[in-house]
Amino acid sequence: MSHPSTGVEIRELASPGELHELTRVFDDVWHPDPGRRPVSADMLRALSHAGNYVAGAFVGDRLAGGSVGFYAAPAGTTLHSHITGASRIGRGHNVGHALKLHQRDWARSRGLRSITWTFDPLVARNAYFTIAELGAVPVAYYRDFYGELSDELAGADERDRLLVTWPVDAPEPEPTTETVDDVLATGARLIIELDDDRPRVVTDIPVGDTLLIPVPRDIEAMRRSRPVAASHWRLAVRDALTPVFATNGTMLTHRTRFLRSGHYVVEPIDR
Template identity: 60%
Template sequence: MSLSPGPVAVREVEIRELSSPDELEELIRIFDDVWRPDPTRRPVGVDMLRALSHSGNYVAGAFIGDHLAGGSVAFFSSPAGESLHSHITGVTRRGRGRHVGYLLKMHQRRWALERGLSTITWTFDPLVARNAYFNITKLGATPTHYYEDFYGELGDELSGGSDSDRVLMSWSLREPMPENTDGAGSVEALLAEGAVSAIDHSDRARPLPHHDRVTPEASVVVPVPRDVEAMRAAHPLEAARWRLALRDALSPLLVDGASRRSVRFLRSGHYVFGPAGSGVR
């Protein structure tokens, strides 16, 4: 078996590893276009990408024709010889609608498997509904822990100046990909069957967490805004309230051990947790 996955091409999208300074500089421009960071606080620099690539870590780009439309960077992590941590993945406007993000993760998955790894981890902002759907429903990864203000102040436009709370995802590469990725489900039906809502959002501008509703036996529904990035731009105070409400509601549900709950994410913008113990394997 080759240790290099080689290019992946689907519908005019080609994914390949990057190593030259020119390619890496172009990848930095892609990340700048996606996150629009303070130039003095880029999430990663060309020198670091060059070092990661040279030392055998994962640095890849997605091309549409001759144009770079997205990329991903990951590095080996603990446990040694078992895990890869995906630090950053971004897709530009040019790549939207072409499944570029999905193809990058599939390439990364194959790359990791060919090196004998069993798990890929990464963090994401749990307020961003489309990313929650992609990570949990589309890829079948599992949220395992909630971190408050994980990176500190980021200084990019997407974060809107809010705390950088993150959820850690764990993607088991030994398990099959999910067959049902439509994210369908009726929140009303779940509530009628006895599930409880951990956030009262009858007033969308003032979400209120409700810990008292959550019991070990209950399934739990946790709503998020459909587009928090637009909310951050137009109504930053509302977005900040949602950050705090989701932190209070979500962090107690992401527990390990015998009380771990199963998790899925609906297209309607809702996390759905099973009863305590339903996520134990």
């Protein structure tokens, strides 16, 4: 699968050499401890051999990104995308978007109905890409999903994750210019406030309100320069989002959007 406009070619990977190269790409993205890579070459080989999704994105003849997924429950319906990343070589080529479209086509061609994955709800660019650009639907919030890991991007922060599902036949979302002021004008409530530069969740939120939940513009930079402040944001966003997804995806009670300004908009479905 090629994307001439971006110069990106996506293809499945299977040979040991390619899979070792893919682990190096992931190292370039996450900078993990050498003994705690996100996924090892031997695991990639096993996943690929068993018919799961292991793909690489090439810019010219250089591997610039990749994505790994595996079949998930319910059997025969779902692909779980475990990891997707683009190295510095892939910047400016929309590698992440190209990989997701290839992954969707792969899943659809095998009769699957949806793709799931998790992402850090504090990373604004990932939230915007996942929710606003792809149209994936948040369905569950997990506290410290992975437990203790060691990579440069997350630092010492806990690994909370937002689980999304992306129907393979979902229409492409319409671009929106919606702003924070537009949302507030509808009666939405901003539920995280800054108190002496420390975020806190307001407590007087009537049931049924549309909620506006900000996240930092660059939490990864904050984790490097102000790790205590980053931890406060983790706790505040956790407190704001956990009640929304209390059913863990068994019964969705809210629709979730994400604004370019870095705000979740969470609206009750019955409105």
